[in-house]
Amino acid sequence: MKFRLVGVLLLAALFVGVVAPASSVASAQSSAILEEIAVRDKLVVAQESLLNTYRCLYDIDTHAVSGGCVHGNPAEGPVAPGEFHGVPTAEEVVVRDKLIAAQELLLNAYRCRFGIDAQLVPGGCVDGKPADVPEVVEEPPFVFDDEKCRGLRLVSTDIGITDDTITVLVMADVGSPLSPGRFQGSIDAVKAWAGKLNSEGGLACRRIEVLEHDSQLNPTETTNGFLAACENALALVGTTALFVLDSTDLQTCPDARGNEVGVPDFAFTATEPPHQCSKITFAISRPSVGCPYSGHxxxxxxxxxxxxxxxxxxxxxxxxxxxxxxxxxxxxxxxxxxxxxxxxxxxxxxxxxxxxxxxxxxxxxxxxxxxxxxxxxxxxxxxxxxxxxxxxxxxxxxxxxxxxxxxxxxxxxxxxxxxxxxxxxxxxxxxxxPFLPFEEAAQNQELADFMAAIDDPFPPAWAAGSWAAGVLFEQIVNDVVAEGGLNALTRQAVLDRVRSLNSFDVNGWWGPADFTSTEKARxxxxxxxxxxxxxxxxxxxxxxxxxxxxxxxxxxxxxxxxxxxx
Known part of the structure; x- marks a missing residue:
């Protein structure tokens, strides 16, 4: 009975709100909402079509299939999306999101019950039912509670900086069949670092937004990550990519004014000569080699x-x-x-x-x-x-x-x-x-903050390095702001400051590093x-x-x- 009830509700809900009176004038905001509605309506009918396929194939809840089933298939074929004629509102989007979630629940119930497409079920199946998956707790809303931020007029000063956000990109080799999940810890660490800062009021009175890119142990995907950073981010943070065979796109990336200053790259490691000798890369794991270098x-x-x-x-x-x-x-x-x-x-x-x-x-x-x-x-x-x-x-x-x-x-x-x-x-x-061990969090506050934020009793070493890269970026941004104010933050200002930094020890967690030269090791x-x-x-x-x-x-x-x- 539970399957039948949900199936009826889904079919009825599919057509709710599609015949409301039309709005005569659509604002720019309404157009954006209309696009969101269209995307969701396509997903709704796609999932309803899949539900009907399961119903006819396994002879369950067939009364919910419009036109019934013929020879194990829906008689009327796939469900066709209807055209939206109502007033586009945020509530319409919410209604569809709830419907999509309900469809997913029923799809997963079918998948586990009949052992079909079970790999699509989050957490897998247990005893013919979807496994319990811990609820994802949404991040609390961001609030500027620092007194220095109140009443200030912040502006967009460069790519990746708006009046209320700083965007960074973390790139790591994760999805390669050669080493699946290899450097996922780097991505986790940068997100944890950003989450900690945001919970404390952000950076330069702005919220940090983290973009992710999987370089896949692949030089092409690595370059694609650099291009994404060039277009969207103030800087890369925590880069853990082993196939940086060409950093030209990163070094010549134009800023908001069209100047080819490059994108600051606060990497965990740099293994290839083009990455080690990049004029915009500052790796926590120091290259410790002379630059420039031709490769021979x-x-x-x-x-x-x-x-x-x-x-x-x-x-x-x-x-x-x-x-x-x-x-x-x-x-x-x-x-x-x-x-x-x-x-x-x-x-x-x-x-x-x-x-x-x-x-x-x-x-x-x-x-x-x-x-x-x-x-x-x-x-x-x-x-x-x-x-x-x-x-x-x-x-x-x-x-x-x-x-x-x-x-x-x-x-x-x-x-x-x-x-x-x-x-x-x-x-x-x-x-x-090269750093204090995780077991000694009581001896260093930065290490303690890392262990609390990363939510892993024993994170990989590259997670520690990528967190350290975040702390380096944080320190450089704070230095720029301290000298020039909250609207002085640009890619060029970040590069100028980090190039003159001759001692950085991640607040005592690591030994000091000198970023004025690529030759000096920790x-x-x-x-x-x-x-x-x-x-x-x-x-x-x-x-x-x-x-x-x-x-x-x-x-x-x-x-x-x-x-x-x-």
Whole structure:
């Protein structure tokens, strides 16, 4: 009976409001509402046609099908949209939205009951019924409660800035079949950062609006993201795209006055030379390389060696072993080689430096372990991700390698909940970070704000980097406003300010970064170790601190493409 009642209501509601008296004059606002009504009417009839198809196919609620069913199909075919003749009002839009929602409920009930198109049901089906999906809580209305904003006349000063909004775009590689959902954390972090600021009164007396673009590990989609930012946003924030093969569109984008100043790009990371050397890109994960660069020949690079220095001084003075190079992209190989050579510069002997892919199986790690056996290696470092180290250590256990005699080490790529879930096999692994660990939110307010806003007990490291990019943008905007006022905000003003910033530490959460040069790396780190399935700080001992000794950095100039022998 429930299906029959809802079906009758849907059919009746389909024709409600379509024969009201016509309005003689339509204002611009009425025209806009009329477009909204037309869009919804098309969706209503499309969903009603699909409902009728289900009804006839499965012989349920067939009385609700106009003309009935013939041979399992609606006798009158698809429902045709009617022409709206009434007065276009916001209430008409609301009525249709409610109808569309009711149709969706019934469609999903049919889908789960008969096992058809179940992939379209949010949350899936459970026992033949749609799963319960938590209700989405709408964001509270934005209110300027800061006294400095009251009574001020704000104006649109550039693309992406209106009298009441600042629009930014976050672009990340998410929807690629090679690595589904890879950098979704970057998008989540920027939205969380914007939500926090909006809840506190916004930025420059304006609400932050976040546009999203999925670059899909694809150079074409990456360029499309740059074009979208050029057209709609004051800046990019949190960019986490690995295929920036050409940044020309971003660097030459015109502002509202037609000047090709470019779009400020507050990225999390920049891996390709055109992105690293872009005059409008300011990556939280510093490129640490010389610019400009043609892509060939010698290039100066700074590398963080502090964590390995600490191992040499405090754990094992004679390190020698295998370094796995992430070999899926030429850019990751090029960015890894300076670190390997810098390790050698401070006394580490590299027994082998094979490349590894995200598709390398656990069994294939056996070849690396055989090299370690033959060389009696006591050091194993992966420049890849957490899954690489998990496979390596799991295969070591399977082959009976004495892991207690090996220093296993990884960067922030292993700082994940999935790594801890691997259990006893990864016990004792050293993991170093360039920022205070999530477990120390009590020691830093910015970290505490991030953990509260991101709504994830263990977010990915790139989420931390993209949040930091948001904080950098926030600081630059505040600096521009402090100097020139609330209507001084433009792309050019943002670029001028960030180019002169020589120290930024994300309010003490990260070590300081210098944005006046692409060559200067962050010198700071904290060393963690997996102990009893948890990340434990081992150095420096005091919570809330980082080792920022400038000697943690080694600078070398080589032709890095020639250094890779794989």
């Amino acid at each position: 020949g010698p290039r100066t690079a700074q590398s963080q060696v502090g964590p390995v220095w600490w191992i040499l001084k405090n754990v094992q003075p004679d390190l020698h072993g295998v370094y796995l190079i992430p070999g899926d992209l030429p850019s990751t190989i090029m960015s890894t080689m300076p670190q390997i050579r810098s390790f050698q510069e401070i006394g580490v002997v590299i027994d082998a430096e094979p490349w590894v892919s995200g598709f390398t199986t656990q069994a294939e790690y056996g070849a690396f372990l055989q090299t370690m056996r033959e060389a009696n290696s006591n050091f194993a470092y992966t420049g890849s991700d957490d899954q690489s180290m998990i496979k390596w250590r799991s295969e070591a256990d399977a082959l009976g390698l004495n892991s207690d005699n090996v220093i296993w080490m990884c960067s922030q790529a292993c700082y994940t909940s999935a790594f801890l879930e691997a259990g006893a096999e990864i016990e004792g692994t050293y993991v170093w970070l 010198p700071c780190f904290v060393m963690l170790q997996v102990q009893d399935r948890a990340f434990k700080r081992v150095y420096p001992e005091a919570k809330g601190t980082l080792d920022c000794n400038p000697n943690n950095l080694v600078a070398l100039t080589r032709d890095w493409a020639q250094e890779f022998k794989g």
